[in-house]
Amino acid sequence: MPAPDEAVLARRGEIVAAMRAIVAGEGVIDKADELRPYESDALTAYRQPPMVVVLPETTEQVAAILRWCHANRVKVVPRGAGTSLSGGALPLADGVLLGMARFNRILEVDYADRLVVVQPGVTNLAITRAVEDEGFYYAPDPSSQIACTIGGNVAENSGGVHCLKYGLTTNNVLGVEFVTIEGEVLRIGGRGLEPAGLDLLGVIVGSEGLLGVVTEVTVRILPRPETARALLIGFPEVEGAGRCVADVIAAGIIPAGMEMMDKPAVHAAEAFVQVGYPLDVEALLIVELDGPAAECNHLLEEVEKIARANGAISIRISADDDERVAFWAGRKAAFPAAGRLAPDYLCMDGTIPRRRLPDVLTRMCALSGQYGLGVINVFHAGDGNLHPLILYDANKPGELEQAEAFGADILRLCVEVGGVLTGEHGVGVEKRDLMPVMFSPVDLAQQQRVKCAFDPELLLNPGKMFPELHRCAELGRMHVHRGALPFPDLPRF
């Protein structure tokens, strides 16, 4: 992280007092033991207590905090529930941690236009809970949905097992209220399907808290599909499972979810939850289909045929919803199951073109031998998003560094085969230094100039996403004819 600014650290008392003047009572936390719970997010390998935590309740307070911090050149790190797996919400020693947990109200449900307006601290699952009695749900479903906030989802552009068919957060958000570092309150997008002008909403979603603070979110909700059924399919080799996935899609079928687990993941999950996963397979696929019963029945048959043609050795079809949920239980327990295999694990998140899967798994296996660390693989097979869980023991000297080096090698491999560093967890601090593997200096500078358009002093969440902090003036330099824009006073904007 950037070295803390001693001058700012020296002004701690003044900064805390300024925050107290904006947010009263327990909304400002500055005692060391009370700061501890905020020192990391779900990427616990990185820890840093913030200078102070502020928990505002209103947009006006957020605007006042940001305005003050901007005027006084104090850095700000926004935080939702702190479930980021990339260190996105990691605090700064010389920064204010802006916790959005008190923004926890659902403001409006509109069934006619099928949208919900919420405050950003509302959890992902709470949105579905609020509308499920009327037969609706909010589609993006990260596994952390009980805990993570919609504000965090917007910042990370989070996905879930259903995003191949229903999209990521970005495809399901209509608008936000957004506060800039200068304290301006903007409405971007709204309740209609498209905003006027540039698609700023598109770039705010997934911006990892670097562009501004989201204080309200309008999301689309969808009617629940009539039925959902799942198949549990075992394969004697990974290649067959990979071909099966490709053939399902080639047959014109976009399943609601299509997940793969490798043998070590199957064994770990089964040992943990005992749901009857077949243990004699090299790869296990869960394919979920949803829609009218007639459609599900038809597609179940199709997928079964495709699976057999690709050498499946075991196929189970869920008879009822309990069984479908049981199929998923093992997959959803993959993280805690990994937690039983080793004291610590790192969850990676690269995406690859699916056709490269067998190759990537083979090379990952070789790397595992080379580093002497185990790895289990769960995989959003439909969209090529890998989640290798690297097992290690932080108490053994050097093992965290080894695990991180192994993880970095996996991500380099993903990029090498035509994929990306992160499919849904974000860059954060974790993958920041790998950005040059995927982007040239020119590509990165272009992204940083967008950052500069929103936050020219680089006060919002610095140290995340970009490997180097270039001053905006440096990036903007360009020879302009006689120092003037061609249309200084065009009237039409």
Add this chain to the structure above:
Amino acid sequence: MADPIRPDSADALAAIVAEAARDGARLRLRGGGSKDAIGAPTPDARIVDMRGFSGVVDYDPPELVLTVQAGTPLAEVQALVADKGQMLAFDPFDHGAILDGAVGGATIGGIVAAGVAGPTRVSRGAARDHLLGFVGVSGRGERFVAGAKVVKNVTGYDLPKLITGSWGRLAAITELTLKVLPAPRLRLTLGVTGLDPAAAISAMARAMGSAAEVSAAAHLQDWNGAPLTAIRLDGFPSSVEARAALLTRLVDGIAPLADEEAARLWPAITTAAPLPAGVPLWRIIAPAAQMPNVIPAINGAWLLDWAGGLLWLASADDPQAIRAAAMQAGGHAMLVRADAETRAIVPALHPQPNMLAALEERVRRAFDPAGVFETGRF
């Protein structure tokens, strides 16, 4: 005015843009030019013809990913994916006809830069939802890459969203990667006649909120002499049949249209073809439930797409009044077609509130500090 320039490599284009930036010149990017008639005339901008960037770079149907050069004709791209049983899910369509341009000229880069979305916008999203990555040349004359070539990616800022619908004002797109989807086996349109706008919108909302999985829903003021509300179901035959049965229980009097009629209807809706030519054409986007308040506020012929969330309006009313009505409903209005005189004074894009306009301006300068692409068209 100088002849159009037609570069065929990103390096050549980068050199042209860098030179323009140095000289304070302006460039107007053109694909097929099918949208030339949108926005203010720009007599002193040099045209860059992007059709030199043509051809398929990579297409792997089971990966659902297609990479093409930006100047490739839309028709060619559509034929390519249709051949593999796939589609561009955002329903792109050549609008040359309504804009008095030549039909068949639209390029895939122009489509993306215009951020088009057809009737299935309500169910499958817009161009923004399907653009995964691109290669572009910024107003600095630098070639850069954004996004990626896989269907799921959150690495860095989502610049593909920003470039979609940017109308050539941020960067020239030279290559783009799109997510493609399987084309439905069957399309079935059901229709009910005689509803007023409010009743039509509420019927469409009921359908959209049901398990019928509606792909598209539109309402025409006048189709064969009567109002028609049309709802389309796409998918596997057994599924479409089951959902059609559900729909007939939900909406009184709705019944399947003949295939020939449906095949005429949706292209007509997409291009706003039933509306009179020779009158300014507006595209108003607002929450559907508010549209019944917009329609009586304006004189003119209209049709509703996107389950009521998009109003195509042919009206000679005062542009200010039209924009005010759209805003009143929480929406905005784009001027799609008008004579050159009107376009010179009425901005095509709906003006933004000041703070937002200032932010947009800063974002444009982040790509194009010298204003090379600020032709004054928008």
